[in-house]
Amino acid sequence: MHDPHKDPHLDELSGVSTTGHEWDGIxxxxxxxxxxxxxxxYACIVWALVxxxxxxxxxLLTSATTGVLGYSSRADVRSELAAAxxxxxxxxAAIKAADMQQILADETLRTVATAAGSAAFKVNCIxxxxxxxxxxxxxxxxxxxxxxxxxxxxxxxxxxxxGVRAPEDADTHVSEMPAFGDILKPEEIASVATFxxxxxxxxxxxxxxxxxxxxxxxxxASCHGDRxxxxxxxxxxxxxxxxxxxxxxxxxxxxxxxxxxxxxMPAWGGRLGDVTVKELAAYVYSLGGGx
Amino acid sequence: xxEKMDIxxxxxEAVNSQKQRQVLYAPRKKIFPKRASGGFRRFKWLIMAITxxxxxLVPWLRWDRGGYAPDQAVLIDIANRRFYFxxxxxxxxxxxxxxxxxxxxxxxxxxxxxxxxxxxxGYTCPQTVWVDLFLVVERAIEGDRNARIKLDKESYSPRKxxxxxxxxxxxxxIAVATGGAWIFYFADAPTLxxxxxxxxxxxxxxxxxxxxxxxxxxxxxxxxxxxxxxxCPWPRIQAAMLDEASLTVTYNDWRGEPRSRHAKKSAAQxxxxxxxxxxxACVAVCPMxxxxxxxxxxxxxxxxxxxxxxDGVMDKLGRERGLISYTTLNDYNxxxxxxxxxxxxxxxxARVRTPDGKLAATLRHISLASFLRPRTLLYAALxxxxxxxxxxxxxxxxxxxxxxxHDRNPQFVMLSDGSVRNGYTLKILNMIAKPRVMxxxxxxxPQSSVAIAGNEAQGDGxxxxxxxxxxxRSLKVFVTQPRHVADKQVQTFRFVIEDTEGPETKTYTAxxxxxxxxx
Numbered sequence: 001m002h003d004p005h006k007d008p009h010l011d012e013l014s015g016v017s018t019t020g021h022e023w024d025g026i027x028x029x030x031x032x033x034x035x036x037x038x039x040x041x042y043a044c045i046v047w048a049l050v051x052x053x054x055x056x057x058x059x060l061l062t063s064a065t066t067g068v069l070g071y072s073s074r075a076d077v078r079s080e081l082a083a084a085x086x087x088x089x090x091x092x093a094a095i096k097a098a099d100m101q102q103i104l105a106d107e108t109l110r111t112v113a114t115a116a117g118s119a120a121f122k123v124n125c126i127x128x129x130x131x132x133x134x135x136x137x138x139x140x141x142x143x144x145x146x147x148x149x150x151x152x153x154x155x156x157x158x159x160x161x162x163g164v165r166a167p168e169d170a171d172t173h174v175s176e177m178p179a180f181g182d183i184l185k186p187e188e189i190a191s192v193a194t195f196x197x198x199x200x201x202x203x204x205x206x207x208x209x210x211x212x213x214x215x216x217x218x219x220x221a222s223c224h225g226d227r228x229x230x231x232x233x234x235x236x237x238x239x240x241x242x243x244x245x246x247x248x249x250x251x252x253x254x255x256x257x258x259x260x261x262x263x264x265m266p267a268w269g270g271r272l273g274d275v276t277v278k279e280l281a282a283y284v285y286s287l288g289g290g291x
Numbered sequence: 292x293x294e295k296m297d298i299x300x301x302x303x304e305a306v307n308s309q310k311q312r313q314v315l316y317a318p319r320k321k322i323f324p325k326r327a328s329g330g331f332r333r334f335k336w337l338i339m340a341i342t343x344x345x346x347x348l349v350p351w352l353r354w355d356r357g358g359y360a361p362d363q364a365v366l367i368d369i370a371n372r373r374f375y376f377x378x379x380x381x382x383x384x385x386x387x388x389x390x391x392x393x394x395x396x397x398x399x400x401x402x403x404x405x406x407x408x409x410x411x412x413g414y415t416c417p418q419t420v421w422v423d424l425f426l427v428v429e430r431a432i433e434g435d436r437n438a439r440i441k442l443d444k445e446s447y448s449p450r451k452x453x454x455x456x457x458x459x460x461x462x463x464x465i466a467v468a469t470g471g472a473w474i475f476y477f478a479d480a481p482t483l484x485x486x487x488x489x490x491x492x493x494x495x496x497x498x499x500x501x502x503x504x505x506x507x508x509x510x511x512x513x514x515x516x517x518x519x520x521x522x523c524p525w526p527r528i529q530a531a532m533l534d535e536a537s538l539t540v541t542y543n544d545w546r547g548e549p550r551s552r553h554a555k556k557s558a559a560q561x562x563x564x565x566x567x568x569x570x571x572a573c574v575a576v577c578p579m580x581x582x583x584x585x586x587x588x589x590x591x592x593x594x595x596x597x598x599x600x601x602d603g604v605m606d607k608l609g610r611e612r613g614l615i616s617y618t619t620l621n622d623y624n625x626x627x628x629x630x631x632x633x634x635x636x637x638x639x640x641a642r643v644r645t646p647d648g649k650l651a652a653t654l655r656h657i658s659l660a661s662f663l664r665p666r667t668l669l670y671a672a673l674x675x676x677x678x679x680x681x682x683x684x685x686x687x688x689x690x691x692x693x694x695x696x697h698d699r700n701p702q703f704v705m706l707s708d709g710s711v712r713n714g715y716t717l718k719i720l721n722m723i724a725k726p727r728v729m730x731x732x733x734x735x736x737p738q739s740s741v742a743i744a745g746n747e748a749q750g751d752g753x754x755x756x757x758x759x760x761x762x763x764r765s766l767k768v769f770v771t772q773p774r775h776v777a778d779k780q781v782q783t784f785r786f787v788i789e790d791t792e793g794p795e796t797k798t799y800t801a802x803x804x805x806x807x808x809x810x
Contacts, residue, residue, distance in 0.1 A: 134701040134704075145707050241708065288712060288714060
């Protein structure tokens with residue numbers, strides 16, 4: 001231990017020497033930091049300086065030093081994306097080469113295409129069809145088995161690729177229901193609306209002598225079918241099933257007859273490319289309503 | 292005659308004794324533990340061989356699992372989320388076994404500490420084992436205590452440089468081997484060994500080796516006793532774990548005091564003389580640098596080397612062994628009371644000896660009763676209970692499991708003929724390393740029909756689903772019920788999954804949802 005006579009800076013109470021500084025009689029004890037701590041501290045500073053040489057660090061007027069390693073986080077992301085792209089390139093090539101039947105028959109391909117289609121659906125389709133593809137009024141539910149333009153994998157693919165009434169695509173689905181408000185008398189429209197409402201109530205096709213049956217046969221059956229079964233060639237909905245896209249109730253049916261509304265869907269083939277459209281078709285088909 | 296005995300008096304001093312408590316910021320005093328020899332030292336060699344053997348060799352054991360799973364006996368397969376331990380395979384959802392083992396380890400540590408004291412610290416703690424190993428190297432290269440102290444005081448010469456470099460290089464090699472062995476628990480050991488040496492291994496393997504090399508070298512070689520004294524929480528927890536019936540390494544001052552360096556002369560002069568000749572052998576061998584004669588202290592890891600050292604001296608002196616011994620506080624207090632006549636007198640070793648110089652029969656020694664106490668029995672019972680529970684859970688656990696996720700968006704789908712369809716994701720877990728074919732059907736939903744994507748129903752309505760070994764298979768299942776039957780908002784039914792070749796069957800109760808009310 002220190003001898004207070006030899007060390008004028010020793011604090012007698014604690015036995016620790018002081019720094020020699022004194023403020024109004026208060027002295028500062030000299031308890032130095034542990035050496036390992038000081039060494040670590042300086043090592044960190046050295047590390048930081050070396051780091052700035054190797055990595056982007058020092059700000060300049062309009063940019064910053066790039067560091068001798070040339071590292072950038074953007075390049076990192078680019079290479080990671082490229083690696084991901086390369087990892088799935090085998091599947092992409094296989095899906096590109098296969099038709100819908102081959103994709104659905106191969107379990108691996110089907111699984112991959114469905115998963116990729118699910119992701120693409122969430123980006124491009126849920127705005128209208130809903131996150132569960134359950135649709136809403138005017139936008140078809142893709143889970144059920146009621147299809148306007150056909151529910152086979154190929155038909156689904158065609159509809160997604162070319163759209164519905166899409167002006168930008170020459171091969172798009174086109175059809176137009178005339179506005180019968182200009183053709184039929186209001187009471188004729190009312191009676192055919194009653195007839196159509198009865199069609200879907202589950203009791204079978206109404207009597208041929210029912211009011212509206214004749215008007216239906218003359219004006220509607222050419223597109224919607226003799227028994228209201230619809231025609232997917234021209235996107236004419238099935239009126240005899242229990243599902244309806246737009247309307248419920250006689251008044252709504254009458255309104256649709258007077259001045260029909262038509263759904264529109266963009267053509268996705270040109271936007272998303274062949275592979276993604278096939279993946280979307282595989283996903284929609286996997287929802288369970290496909291034929 | 293005693294002075295003539297060849298008792299080396301060692302110039303050893305405890306680093307932070309009660310009498311000379313150093314300030315918190317005092318620089319470290321180096322410790323040069325002397326080699327001990329005796330029963331406890333031999334026992335520690337054995338423990339070291341066993342623990343290091345387990346650590347280094349276990350990843351190399353093979354275990355045939357029939358070709359569908361890795362053949363490494365102990366493997367933590369993080370990439371595939373499987374843990375293999377000989378005949379046991381654990382999936383992530385069965386991780387509670389590991390939690391159970393940790394609970395057992397905790398209770399075991401309580402049990403061990405409350406009976407035999409800090410045996411974990413003294414014998415099996417990796418810090419203790421590796422420091423021991425590093426000291427072996429140090430002694431082999433630089434010599435024993437006195438040679439090392441001398442070398443340390445020397446200024447750097449070519450000889451000192453060579454010795455020091457050799458020591459640190461060997462320490463680093465041991466450290467690298469320690470880190471290197473660790474990674475083999477996480478991948479196929481033979482493959483990984485080749486990969487590591489050819490530079491093909493993952494970066495995480497190299498960084499793990501680097502980290503463990505650094506910690507082993509720093510903790511085992513450089514910091515040593517400071518890890519136990521300053522970093523480890525366990526010495527602090529001891530205070531709550533030890534009681535007066537736990538064994539601790541104890542200096543029995545009731546027979547050792549008053550200590551004397553010249554016992555015979557002092558005795559001849561009529562002074563009271565104890566057994567301790569103050570040779571400092573116990574301090575010199577202590578890897579923690581303490582003086583056990585100061586009493587039980589936080590730094591003592593109960594490695595028992597001071598017992599060996601003291602027993603050796605007692606043998607030479609022709610005294611009974613056990614001046615330093617494993618003793619409970621109860622026994623110590625009783626013997627102390629005897630030596631001090633109930634605390635009324637200073638210690639007189641004569642009180643614990645018979646007139647002919649033998650230790651008195653009334654002295655208390657280690658007895659079975661100190662082990663069998665309500666506390667230790669409770670620990671043992673809890674420990675066994677958890678163990679039995681784990682074994683029972685392991686023996687009766689399912690190797691076929693099923694999870695059913697009901698589609699929520701949409702919850703149900705109306706079809707064009709009026710029927711209602713619900714979608715489910717069925718997950719079948721084949722938890723053995725063999726491919727199996729599962730028969731899937733549903734029960735309890737009238738007039739329903741089932742469709743599984745990519746799978747045709749058999750004549751009786753079941754689906755045969757092959758599931759790969761050790762894998763989960765996910766199936767999309769559609770269940771449809773006619774509208775007039777599905778008149779309730781919620782119906783319950785069961786998925787039944789049967790192993791077609793074995794006895795295992797699993798059912799899962801699911802719900803079928805509909806708009807409710809008939810249209």
